[in-house]
Amino acid sequence: MTLRMYDSIDVAHLPPGADAYAGYVNGAWQTFPALRRLFAQLHLLSIAVSTSADADCLDIEAGDATNSDAPAWVKRQMRRGEPRPCLYTSAGNAAALIATVEGAGIARSQFRLWSAHYGEGKHICGPGACGFPAADGTQWTDTAPGRNGSEIDESVLRDGFFGGSVSLTGPEHWDDKDWQAVSAHGIGLWWLAHAAAGTVTSGMSAQEKANVAAAHKALAGLVPTPAAVAAAVVAALPPAAAGGLTQADVEAAVEAVFARAGQQPSA
Numbered sequence: 001m002t003l004r005m006y007d008s009i010d011v012a013h014l015p016p017g018a019d020a021y022a023g024y025v026n027g028a029w030q031t032f033p034a035l036r037r038l039f040a041q042l043h044l045l046s047i048a049v050s051t052s053a054d055a056d057c058l059d060i061e062a063g064d065a066t067n068s069d070a071p072a073w074v075k076r077q078m079r080r081g082e083p084r085p086c087l088y089t090s091a092g093n094a095a096a097l098i099a100t101v102e103g104a105g106i107a108r109s110q111f112r113l114w115s116a117h118y119g120e121g122k123h124i125c126g127p128g129a130c131g132f133p134a135a136d137g138t139q140w141t142d143t144a145p146g147r148n149g150s151e152i153d154e155s156v157l158r159d160g161f162f163g164g165s166v167s168l169t170g171p172e173h174w175d176d177k178d179w180q181a182v183s184a185h186g187i188g189l190w191w192l193a194h195a196a197a198g199t200v201t202s203g204m205s206a207q208e209k210a211n212v213a214a215a216h217k218a219l220a221g222l223v224p225t226p227a228a229v230a231a232a233v234v235a236a237l238p239p240a241a242a243g244g245l246t247q248a249d250v251e252a253a254v255e256a257v258f259a260r261a262g263q264q265p266s267a
């Protein structure tokens with residue numbers, strides 16, 4: 001079981017029917033806001049073309065981000081609450097990129113690799129498939145049929161590409177201001193994600209690890225799953241239709257949920 005994902009610099013070229021769509025949050029073609037309007041009910045992968053932006057994925061290729069940019073960006077996304085940041089690069093650069101990121105103390109299991117490898121048919125890169133390092137998904141063609149005779153990029157992704165952790169990319173009806181407010185509240189979401197999942201990182205102090213363990217125990221008694229914790233926070237937010245969530249709104253919602261569990265939302 002795999003997922004099919006489309007991307008294009010022109011969202012009008014994207015046909016319906018894929019499992020997922022990818023788009024950019026900065027650079028010359030900022031397609032991600034349009035994807036959220038068109039395909040809000042599906043898996044969406046946001047891409048930054050430089051380290052100045054936060055996103056699900058960093059685009060590492062000539063003219064965009066570099067291998068040496070990757071470790072600090074990945075760590076920043078982890079602090080922001082992204083469970084498993086994604087790196088996009090050519091199959092030929094994958095080994096060098098992985099070595100750079102692992103060399104900075106980030107395990108391969110802590111980030112997703114989305115490779116680009118054309119001319120070998122539909123496949124996910126790996127030693128047994130094409131000889132390049134194992135990827136979590138591969139953009140295998142840039143000539144898949146798009147709308148109105150266009151050609152678009154098509155990827156095949158492992159089934160668990162989007163799953164397994166608290167999602168920070170819902171809910172469907174937030175507008176751009178809401179999303180900016182949520183992303184601005186990086187510390188609260190980072191803390192929430194770790195407390196909800198009960199995970200600790202090597203960068204945490206002993207006190208922070210103890211706080212995560214205590215918060216997770218309390219939250220587990222309040223709500224049974226990480227997804228339910230996230231849902232509780234969303235439910236505590238004021239309506240998005242009221243004119244855009246503020247950072248204070250998000251902080252208040254996180255604090256309300258943690259208060260119900262007898263915890264403070266900071267380490």
Ligand SMILES: [Zn+2]
Nearest residue numbers: 091117125130
């Ligand atoms: Zn390959």
